[in-house]
Amino acid sequence: MEKISGAQALMKSLLREGVDTIFGYPGGAIMPVYDALYDYKDSIRHVLVRHEQGAAHAAEGYSRLSGKPGVCMVTSGPGATNLVTGIADAMSDSIPIVCITGQVTAAALGTDAFQEAPVIGIVTPVTKWCYQITNAAEIPHIVAKAFHIASSGRKGPVLIDITKDAQFELCEYDDSIQTITLKSRHDPHFAKKLDRAAALLNSAKRPYVLFGHGISLSKAENELVQFVEQGGFPAASTLLGLSSMPKSHPLYMGMLGMHGNYAPNKLTNKADVIFAIGMRFDDRVTGDIKKYAPQAKIIHVDIDHAELDKVITADIAIHADAKEFLAQITPLIKSRKHDEWIGQFKKLDTEEREVVVDAELYPKSGEISMAEVVRIVSEKTKGKAVIVADVGQHQMVSARYYGFENSDSFITSGGLGTMGFALPASIGAKIAGPKREVIAIIGDGSFQMNIQELGTIMQEKLSVKIIILNNRHLGMVRQWQELFFEERYSFVHMENPNFNKIADGYSIPNELVEERKDLAPALDRMLKAEGSYLLDIMVKRDENVFPMIPSGAAVDEVRLK
Amino acid sequence: MRYVLTIKSENAPGTLYRIAGLLLRKKINIESLHVKEIDRKKHISLFTIEIFLSTHLMAKLIKQIDRVVEVTHAEYRRMQ
Known part of the structure; x- marks a missing residue:
């Protein structure tokens, strides 16, 4: 087998993963890779950012619209540390990005070499996974593993740190697709929970659906609409759930959270069954958790097992992918309408419009x-x-x-x-x-x-x-x-x-x-x-955003002014 | 409460750091720690970690440890 450099192996591995764009910034410790990239200018678009933080956020933006992991590539030391805010951001919002950082040679590791930073040590808490490559032969497998981890389960950022000598080193590139299997946690009670959740929703008088970023991450927008239409459920979105359901949909009630809409927050504490999917009960959504929906039975569906019962203890906690779960539960849901309950949303919505919205949207002077x-x-x-x-x-x-x-x-x-x-x-x-x-x-x-x-x-x-x-x-x-x-x-x-x-x-x-x-x-x-x-x-310099749930207050203490 | 965590993971550099990081986030001190490879063929390590933690946090913590990619199994038991 012909030998190629680690840098070339990286290029081949990225192409194998379908990478067409890299957001990056070159520098000393990543130069062999940039040299290899020169030969791939026709197949990979490299976008030269002006600061490495920009590369990480650009990769996030790319991922949000493409549905694929965004890729950013920077040099060692300050190049890598400048990525950290973007990586932490992607971790918080479950956005798959693959970060590639150059590193000083393996021999220089730990010597305070020029532009050396302990990148793995710095990013471990804010990545889903990270790995330092010191042998070129590891590259094909590690790149495959990185992309798989970033985009499977609860998505998130991963980082590969490659020492400069590994970029130069010759290796045999093994083109066979590496199968990566990660552990999966199977819930033996899943079928029973699915039935219980459907029964609870079918018997609810004031059911309420809350959805978050998990809907767009699993491309479950159509399944969500079918589900809420089947049950006639009013639905509200978190900040990151926005646009997963058209705002004009008659069952869309608005946004949750500190500056969300009046009715969706207020009525959280009136619902008898809350069905929360692909969201994690962020403190900006719940307000005071002790006073969050104490009257409601809560069904919580999330792809991350660790999010279940983390903030709010659910009556039925279900570990599942949003798209698959919605497709399974919708056939079990009885076709119903909840006109009176939805009327309560409409009433509060009118109040919000009169007190806040109209004046903000249509100011006549000033x-x-x-x-x-x-x-x-x-x-x-x-x-x-x-x-x-x-x-x-x-x-x-x-x-x-x-x-x-x-x-x-x-x-x-x-x-x-x-x-x-x-x-x-x-x-x-x-x-x-x-x-x-x-x-x-x-x-x-x-x-x-x-x-x-x-x-x-x-x-x-x-x-x-x-x-x-x-x-x-x-x-x-x-x-x-x-x-x-x-x-x-x-x-x-x-x-x-x-x-x-x-x-x-x-x-x-x-x-x-x-x-x-x-x-x-x-x-x-x-x-x-x-x-x-x-x-x-x-714009007006002293405008305030209302409604608002004051910090530490309960969701139903949301203020209109 | 005093708890013992038993965690099996890939025997890979950085795994202890990742687990310790989860403890640090909650400002949990490690009372004792033992790590040993228990399966040479599959490169599986066993961590035994003693900590003090209030009961309601323990179930949440173990799920976060279990979420670590390298971890294959995580459980806890209360010390008498």
Whole structure:
């Protein structure tokens, strides 16, 4: 067998896994791999990011739209440590990414060599799995294992650290597909639990379905709709579940959580049976867990066994894949309607609209509101764009007011809440879904956390649309200081640069929008533009996001003002 | 409560670190620790770890340990 270098074996292994895109940044300890990549320019698109954190988030965005693991590749030491936030983000949100890091030679490990960092030691707690390769011959098997682990079961980030000598070393490349088998935990009581869950739902007077990211991760959107339609169940989404069910669906009741909708939170404590699937009862969803749905029987379905009974003790805890489970339970569900119960949602929804929503969506005077921007974007794109939101008030407003009609249309950092996520994630999303309209909605604070990725957008000629909702503040922190810290506004005001001049520097067409009359025409120009486009929109500086479950309060203590 | 964890795993570098990391997250101290390869052909190691932990956390912790890719089996018992 002909011998090839470890670097070439890595390329062949990545192609075997179907990799067509790598987000990366070269450097000393990964140079043999970059040299091999030079020969694969036609089959693998390498996207040169401007900071390694951007590579990790871009890989996440890519994964969300492609359904495949995103791949990022960086050098040792600072290159690898810069990935850590992105890896932790992917861990929190169960996003499959494969990170490849260069490492100093095996002989230099542990000597504080130039650009040496103990990467495995650093990333172990924030990866699903990680491995250091010191022999080239290990590469085909380890790459196969990495992709399998990242994308099976509860998905997540994995990292492969490859010493420089292993990249140079010659090895025989074994092309036979490596079968990877991981342990599986089979629940002997599964069939019984399935029947009990169906019986409980069939006898419920006020059933309530909660769904999360697990729906899109297992591509169970159709099965979810069939299930709720069969039982006539009202359903509500977590932040990451958004767009897994069309917002216009009559059984879609809105978003759960701290800044979710009024009815879905309030009525959590009125339901008699809660069916939660592909979600993990995050503290932002539950509020005070001692007062979370004490009246309800809870059915919890999750692909991760360790999530069952972690936060909320379920009456029926089922370890299963969302898609498979929904396909199995739907035939057991009786066709019913729950008009009176759904009427309670509608009533509270009207209250929310009157107190909060109408004023935010249709302000008649004063500065532009974040909500009206999102409303107009939603109307103009008919709810069909991919919204990539960063973290903060603009994220909650995007989640609340964009009218998602298609699946895989909302990409945001949920669990970790990583500011700076959206700009690089939108790069990955646009590359994975070039035909979809990708709109990044970003606050002025978040935008400056990974602003350098404008360079990547320029170089790759990506048609990413960027909306900065600019309130000159760290708005969410400012809101908390107003409500819970006696208006002591501690370091939340931002003196911002001229974002239009910055966009000019990157040759990205842009506009500044300060007046309401200019908003809709500017959004039209942005959406009509062939390439990337940036709008810096000045919005009200002291807007608060409501409804809100105050920290530590119960879900039914959600406030409208 | 005093518990003994018995964990079987692939005999691979970093597994102890991953398990110890799960204990550290909850600020659990290790009272005693023993690790030995028990199957030379399959490269299986057996960890025996003694910890103090309140009962309601134990079931959650063992599932998180069981979730570790390298771990093939994890169980716990209460010390008298």
